[in-house]
Amino acid sequence: MSYKNYPMVSRVVFGRGCFNQLADIISPKRLNTRAPFIFLVDDVFKGDAWLNSRIPLAYDDQLIYISAKEEPKTSQVDELVEQIILTHKDRPSGIIGIGGGTLLDLAKAVAIMLTNEGESRDYQGWDLVKNPAIYHVGVPTISGTGAEVSRTTVLTGPEKKLGINSDYTPFDQVILDPELTKDVPKEQWFYTGMDCYIHCIESLNGTYLNAFSQSYGEKAYELCKEIFLDNDLSEEESQDKLMMASWHGGMSIAYSQVGVAHAMSYGLSFLLGTKHGIGNCIVFDHLEEFYPEGVALFKKMKKKFDIKLPQGLCADLDEQQFDTMIDVAISLEPLWENALGKNWKQTITREKLRALYEKM
Incomplete structure (x- = not known):
């Protein structure tokens, strides 16, 4: 019998206020000044100075607000990937997802699709991803989905709702700051x-x-x-x-x-x-x-x-x-x-x- 050789999140930081360490954590991962970090952020934080002022943007880094009103779709992943490729000459240094399960799943999927060709719907299933994803970080702002730790990214495609389940899906780094969940209704x-x-x-x-x-x-x-x-x-x-x-x-x-x-x-x-x-x-x-x-x-x-x-x-x-x-x-x-x-x-x-x- 062969047992699952399971990949885990390789680094995690936990504690109230640890979100402030994001800059220190990601700066050694910057490939060069032209290779941006892309921050995918739940649009409930648009205009939220308490959170936004702590997002460590530098050089060509990009912040994209995304609505989590609907479940993440394969078409949405493909559009984001295309937008990132067209906006930046260099492959990004990393993707940072800040939000609930929807944003975390989108961040994982975008990180995978930046290094794998075709459309994200082609990878819905088990172990279909060929190339490692780019560096990706998960920052949950609501607790419960487990998206911060799982090896799947659940997407609604044209034919089915199914995750990209792969060894390359889990985050390289997770930041667990319970303070970020304080305003959840x-x-x-x-x-x-x-x-x-x-x-x-x-x-x-x-x-x-x-x-x-x-x-x-x-x-x-x-x-x-x-x-x-x-x-x-x-x-x-x-x-x-x-x-x-x-x-x-x-x-x-x-x-x-x-x-x-x-x-x-x-x-x-x-x-x-x-x-x-x-x-x-x-x-x-x-x-x-x-x-x-x-x-x-x-x-x-x-x-x-x-x-x-x-x-x-x-x-x-x-x-x-x-x-x-x-x-x-x-x-x-x-x-x-x-x-x-x-x-x-x-x-x-x-x-x-x-x-x-x-x-x-």
Whole structure:
């Protein structure tokens, strides 16, 4: 049997205010004065002097604001790569993504596509990337997705929603500064935090589970329970712990896989553009059959923070639209196999998925 030889983020700095070290960290990586650093920044920070004044722009460095209102698309990656190539004569020294999962995934994908020819849709899948990416740094400003630590960059392409899963995807450097998460709105904080919680439930209940993924998954699960069910955490403690839960949750699926909620939420996202965190919550709310304890606890957390999930998303869909969602969900075979074992096709039929989607 051969085991996965898994790449990890080679450098990470953690601590309140460590974002201020960004200049010191990246300056030795500058190839020359004409090879810029490209900063991809969530446009919620446009006009935010507290953050922007600390972005260490020099020489020909470029700052590009990107909206995270929609999930990242392959076409968006290709446009960014083209824009960077046309603007700068020299290949960039590095890509720095500052934002949530969307921005981190875009930064990883752009870093890969600057050294690999063709379109990003050609690399959606497992181990299709041939050349190492350029130097890339992830700076999460919201916690939960695990995008800062994973070897995938999830993209919606013309035919499917699927990650570029490769050994060249993980960041070379991650900056974990919990202070950057201080202004996240409550709903957003909850949905993205639940992405982490659902990672843990799917990993810990999966058939792919081993001691490596279990040790990370259990830690993230305990942290999530503290953050979302305890009453005595200060805001700062909660920010610090959620940032670490996100890291551990991302690591827990490194050696295992996610499951039913992620597979079905990819379907929602592909067809309806539902954002990943909220999509996971909408799906997970109906998965008692697969994750009874996890869903019961989720409902408790939802009640505690008075979160009202959108209803009736699939109420007005036609046959073709249901088929599209089911096609996307059912194509994610490793997720189903992790959730239900090798014979998952006996349980998961198109009719079964249709009935579940109809509840949402």
